[in-house]
Amino acid sequence: MNKKGIKWLYQELPGLVARGVLNQETADKIQQYYGEIKSKSQTSVILITCGTIGALLIGLGIILLLAHNWEQFSRFTRAVLSFVPLIIGQGLALWVLMKRPQSNGFKEGAATFLSLMVGASIALISQTYNIPGDTGTFILTWMLLIFPLIYFMQASLPAVIYLIGITAWSGSRGQSPLEAVLFWPLAAVVVPHFIWALRREIYTIRTTLLSLVMIICVSCATGFSLVRAWPGFWVVLFPAIYAIFYYLGLRRFPGLTTGWQRPLRGIGGTGLFILTLMFTYRYIWEGIRSGYHFLSIDEGAPAFSFLPAQAIAFMLMVLAALFFYDAAKRKDLAFIFFGGLPLVAILVYALRDNPTVVPLLIFNAYLFVLSVSRIILGLRNNSLSVINAGMLMLAALILVRLFDSDIGFILKGLAFIILGAGFLAVNVSLVRRMGGAK
């Protein structure tokens, strides 16, 4: 039961007792059963949010002040000045650790501020000594200096900054596969914090932010560092990654009640659907057959330099397969059909030299089964949203195929009308049925 519901119930109780709907004893029992609502968490969340936004703005403001480049100061003054923001940030963090070790708001804010001040300090030195334009190295130095703050201060925003930073670095190293692939061990550093944050109930806002950034960064870094492991292999990699997201999103964590708090589930599922829909198009498979590599391979790079990328791609696939196995063992139908996409994709990838009809047939059939399975699952659980998701997927499949074909506008128009009417009819009858079941 979510907290808002309980709060509403508690507000209603006195009225219900007064009107004789409940007696005082039952009302007390209800309160005992649900227990106290922790109103403290509310202020804590506000404090964390405001503290962090404040720290972020002040930190960015200081970076901009320094970017002005005060050339009237001597080199020595500027060298000394470089340390001022850093030491202020460190002092603040140290004070929070010593005096306010229990306050999450203070810790999050101070860690965010210090993370930015480390960057400001290195930036000012780069400016003073005209350090060349290798933005990648600058960002990596910065990130390596701040990641311990994630654990010292149990703070998520430094983790967000760190993830974005290492992703940008990985992108700047896109031409040298041996370096770009270091994103993965670097990102692994955040994983314990991520798991910790997922388990904590009151951190839903920042956990949501962290999950979102994680999804975006991992998706980008896959593009930067892994897709070139084997030509055309992205058709397996992205399904594997989104299946992993989706699997993690389906896990139950306390406090995560609404859909928007679980971006892993929402984006994971949507991503898998979009990928499947893409795979029903001919040009994807024609591209893979003709050796179009999604990103061009650096001609000079020797073959062995792709070994680490291949190893990590392989590990991700094993992970996706393990999750699939786990779900299959638990007969978790919600995952099995979506999570099967990487397995289907790898099968099709292995058969890529066959005529493009083969993958097209397989994926059209797969998407059909997928949407029907959603509809059946929704019917079984009496869940309108799941049924509608399934019907939308089915409708999308039918519509894209219609537009591919040479059918005239009249028939296309009729198809739209029939699908729309079908939607309405199914929803009306379902609402009636569920209403009747009550």
Add this chain to the structure above:
Amino acid sequence: MRNKLIIITFICLVFVQIAIPFSMIMKREFVLRSGAEFKFKTAPVDPYDAFRGRYVALRLEGDEVTVSRGLRLHSGQNVYALISADEQGYANLTSVIDRKPANEPYIQAKVRYLSGDKAKLDLGIDRYYMEEKSAPKAERVFRQQSRGDKQGAYLSVKIKGGFPVIQALYVGGKRIEDAVRAIN
């Protein structure tokens, strides 16, 4: 007890966070104080760096060097560019080798790309940071100078052990900061 441990390790982190920027400074101060000075002819253009402020990007003359025959390079490789000064005192990159030279002055560089028998080098002296309003003016000052067929722009660089640190950018014999101030 646990909190104490956290604070002690945090203080270690504080030292590392100070030590890294400090070493960045010291390395360059050392070169500026004890390195040999070279002048590189250059052309400034004005871009922008969101993090570090405004700078003039430098296009050094002669940063394309002929690769000696028999030497196979690939892009991204670390190389050594040998420097010699001409009669007017301007530095020229004479050749590229893949082993550290014994006596001659050199810059440790990276091969940006190869075209034919030429290698375009990344020398690590491609930016000169300026105050935000001065940087766009610097380009104008440079254009005025080069039109009048006067002395062009050059970069004064100190080099020690192959590591270059920019000292100043000169246009028409004046430091660029002074030249920009003069047109205001």
